[in-house]
Amino acid sequence: MTITPASDIVGTKKSGRPVGLLLVAVPVLLVCWMVIWPIISAITRTVWLPNEGSGRSFSLDTYKFFFSDQYSLNNLNVTLWTTTVTALLLLLVCLPIALYLRFAKGRLAAYVQGLAIFPMFVPSIILSYAIIRVLGPNGTVDLLFNAVGLPHIRSPYLTPWGPVIGLVWDNIPLTVLILLSGLGNVSNQSIEAARDVGAGRLALLWHIILPRISNSILVAVSFTVLGIFSAFTLPYVLGPAAPEMMGPFMQRTFRDLNDPTNAITQAVIAFCFCLVFGLFYVRSVAKNRAP
Amino acid sequence: MKRRAFMLSVGGAAAGMVLLPRMAFAEAGRIDWYTSSDQNILDFWTNIVKPKFEAANPGVTLNLVDAGDAAGQTAIGERALAAMQTKTDPQADYFESADWRLPAGAADAGLYVNIKEAGLSNYSKINPLAFDGDFSVPYRGSQVLLAYDTTKLDPANAPKTFADLVTWIKANPGQFIYNRPDKGGSGGNFVRRAILEANGKDLGKFKIDNYTQEAGEAALNPAWDILKDLSGSLFDNGAYTSGNTQSIQLLGQSAVTMIPAWSDQAIQAINTGVLPETTGLVQLQDLALPGGFSRSVVLSNGVNKDAALKLADFILTEEVQSAVLSELGGFPGVAWDYVSQDLREKYKDVIPTTIPAFPGGDWEKAINDGWYRNVAPNVDRSA
Numbered sequence: 001m002t003i004t005p006a007s008d009i010v011g012t013k014k015s016g017r018p019v020g021l022l023l024v025a026v027p028v029l030l031v032c033w034m035v036i037w038p039i040i041s042a043i044t045r046t047v048w049l050p051n052e053g054s055g056r057s058f059s060l061d062t063y064k065f066f067f068s069d070q071y072s073l074n075n076l077n078v079t080l081w082t083t084t085v086t087a088l089l090l091l092l093v094c095l096p097i098a099l100y101l102r103f104a105k106g107r108l109a110a111y112v113q114g115l116a117i118f119p120m121f122v123p124s125i126i127l128s129y130a131i132i133r134v135l136g137p138n139g140t141v142d143l144l145f146n147a148v149g150l151p152h153i154r155s156p157y158l159t160p161w162g163p164v165i166g167l168v169w170d171n172i173p174l175t176v177l178i179l180l181s182g183l184g185n186v187s188n189q190s191i192e193a194a195r196d197v198g199a200g201r202l203a204l205l206w207h208i209i210l211p212r213i214s215n216s217i218l219v220a221v222s223f224t225v226l227g228i229f230s231a232f233t234l235p236y237v238l239g240p241a242a243p244e245m246m247g248p249f250m251q252r253t254f255r256d257l258n259d260p261t262n263a264i265t266q267a268v269i270a271f272c273f274c275l276v277f278g279l280f281y282v283r284s285v286a287k288n289r290a291p
Numbered sequence: 292m293k294r295r296a297f298m299l300s301v302g303g304a305a306a307g308m309v310l311l312p313r314m315a316f317a318e319a320g321r322i323d324w325y326t327s328s329d330q331n332i333l334d335f336w337t338n339i340v341k342p343k344f345e346a347a348n349p350g351v352t353l354n355l356v357d358a359g360d361a362a363g364q365t366a367i368g369e370r371a372l373a374a375m376q377t378k379t380d381p382q383a384d385y386f387e388s389a390d391w392r393l394p395a396g397a398a399d400a401g402l403y404v405n406i407k408e409a410g411l412s413n414y415s416k417i418n419p420l421a422f423d424g425d426f427s428v429p430y431r432g433s434q435v436l437l438a439y440d441t442t443k444l445d446p447a448n449a450p451k452t453f454a455d456l457v458t459w460i461k462a463n464p465g466q467f468i469y470n471r472p473d474k475g476g477s478g479g480n481f482v483r484r485a486i487l488e489a490n491g492k493d494l495g496k497f498k499i500d501n502y503t504q505e506a507g508e509a510a511l512n513p514a515w516d517i518l519k520d521l522s523g524s525l526f527d528n529g530a531y532t533s534g535n536t537q538s539i540q541l542l543g544q545s546a547v548t549m550i551p552a553w554s555d556q557a558i559q560a561i562n563t564g565v566l567p568e569t570t571g572l573v574q575l576q577d578l579a580l581p582g583g584f585s586r587s588v589v590l591s592n593g594v595n596k597d598a599a600l601k602l603a604d605f606i607l608t609e610e611v612q613s614a615v616l617s618e619l620g621g622f623p624g625v626a627w628d629y630v631s632q633d634l635r636e637k638y639k640d641v642i643p644t645t646i647p648a649f650p651g652g653d654w655e656k657a658i659n660d661g662w663y664r665n666v667a668p669n670v671d672r673s674a
Contacts, residue, residue, distance in 0.1 A: 241471050
């Protein structure tokens with residue numbers, strides 16, 4: 001009599017499999033078509049270059065040019081610098097906000113949450129012009145400082161700090177939301193238990209909270225790094241003319257210099273850096289799903 | 292769901308999608324008009340030209356289409372060229388602002404109407420400075436000039452030559468900024484003016500087809516030296532804005548005293564209060580800052596070619612040309628004698644006597660890339 005239920009299970013599995021596969025087929029096909037195929041095509045186009053004859057042959061010339069050209073390397077460096085500084089600042093700003101929102105109750109916390117999510121609804125082009133108005137030369141901050149007799153500040157506008165400030169502000173909502181969801185894993189009981197045995201605030205943070213949300217921090221960092229690395233509008237409007245971040249640099253190479261091959265080379269290099277953080281993310285997701 | 296049902300519905304949906312783009316035909320009496328210009332130009336046509344033209348020509352309507360950018364419009368041009376070869380309907384009659392040299396070979400194939408021979412009644416009114424071949428109708432222009440704050444700089448002392456301008460910039464460090472040459476054109480034409488200065492103000496030296504690497508280096512390197520020399524005296528020790536609007540914003544915030552600006556944008560900014568009433572405009576007298584005209588073309592194989600030619604004639608009337616000046620802040624395409632007297636009086640400071648035009652193509656690429664590699668990084672921002 002034990003055979004009947006077993007065959008039932010096998011039977012449902014058999015008829016369920018094609019439908020399940022079909023359901024994932026659409027996204028998988030989309031990813032292959034819109035993501036995987038462009039990557040393969042881009043890499044092929046940058047290593048399969050026209051040679052002196054009429055044909056094409058394998059060549060790494062565009063990559064050699066990029067890594068021997070000081071101007072391009074400066075652009076890559078400033079992109080890495082901006083990404084690192086922005087990611088660190090984001091964690092410093094967002095972790096306290098997320099901790100506050102996790103443990104605070106009441107009306108004030110709701111307002112803080114609303115304020116933290118607000119940047120999500122502001123398009124970055126509007127944000128850029130607003131930052132010029134507020135932090136730019138003779139902007140609001142400058143005027144307020146002058147009114148109380150403080151000297152002129154050196155405006156971050158058109159320096160590498162301009163995009164950093166804009167990107168931090170722009171990425172606060174996503175980072176706070178991810179950290180907040182991670183903090184949901186920290187149970188009140190474990191915190192109370194730690195308090196009962198006399199753990200201070202810092203010990204609580206270090207030994208109880210941080211180990212539980214390390215995964216969320218990793219996810220938040222990889223998400224923001226991916227976004228910052230490919231940022232365009234904020235570095236374009238607020239950043240200096242040179243060195244440029246990779247986003248504006250690629251666009252300029254492609255469109256102004258009509259040089260798609262070098263633009264794609266820059267894109268492939270940027271992609272390789274992003275891939276590392278993408279792998280971090282995938283690894284942490286896989287780790288979470290493992291039983 | 293059964294697999295067969297699933298396959299049927301997927302197949303049906305796919306077949307439906309293939310059939311979805313319905314056939315579209317150009318309508319008689321509806322001019323298919325395309326532009327690659329900014330929103331302000333499209334607004335100008337929607338709010339001013341279209342109602343006026345349709346009122347004057349009953350039965351003809353204008354279908355205003357935004358082609359996005361120059362590349363988008365060239366694609367429509369390529370489609371029209373292909374349609375010409377197959378003798379089909381191009382669904383396009385009129386390009387608001389186009390270079391008749393694009394797409395390559397179009398003019399030779401006869402895609403654009405020869406305007407000179409088309410017998411437009413207003414053709415003789417066109418400003419002789421504005422022509423660029425016989426295939427296009429110049430109808431609005433713009434030029435880069437210097438906009439400055441008259442409360443900080445007495446108009447009597449405003450620089451009148453490039454040498455004066457350089458002296459002024461160095462004497463007033465931090466008070467001048469121009470935007471990157473590839474982003475918006477007001478800075479680009481300031482850079483081009485510096486290039487002309489370094490080459491004996493000789494416009495004839497630069498032609499669309501005479502760029503070579505050696506000629507480029509010989510002509511551009513001295514200009515980079517002039518600009519590098521200036522960079523330390525610019526705003527914030529060598530900052531460059533990333534667009535025309537940002538330069539205007541810095542002038543409006545009184546962060547700088549002088550900027551190069553497009554005449555139409557500066558006039559519009561003053562009219563709308565973005566720049567204060569006390570803003571002065573001045574053009575260099577030894578050789579003006581470059582600029583250019585926008586020229587419309589009419590497609591010879593369009594269904595509404597005759598109506599489109601009427602439109603080309605209509606935009607040269609005093610009514611539209613005065614609106615170009617008063618509503619758009621651009622220069623009229625017609626000679627200034629054909630604009631109303633009070634407008635001529637009001638804008639006498641910006642009426643150009645010469646409009647140097649710099650060729651695009653390979654020169655443009657060399658200038659943009661050369662500037663980014665030579666001028667932009669050469670600053671010690673911490674100083």
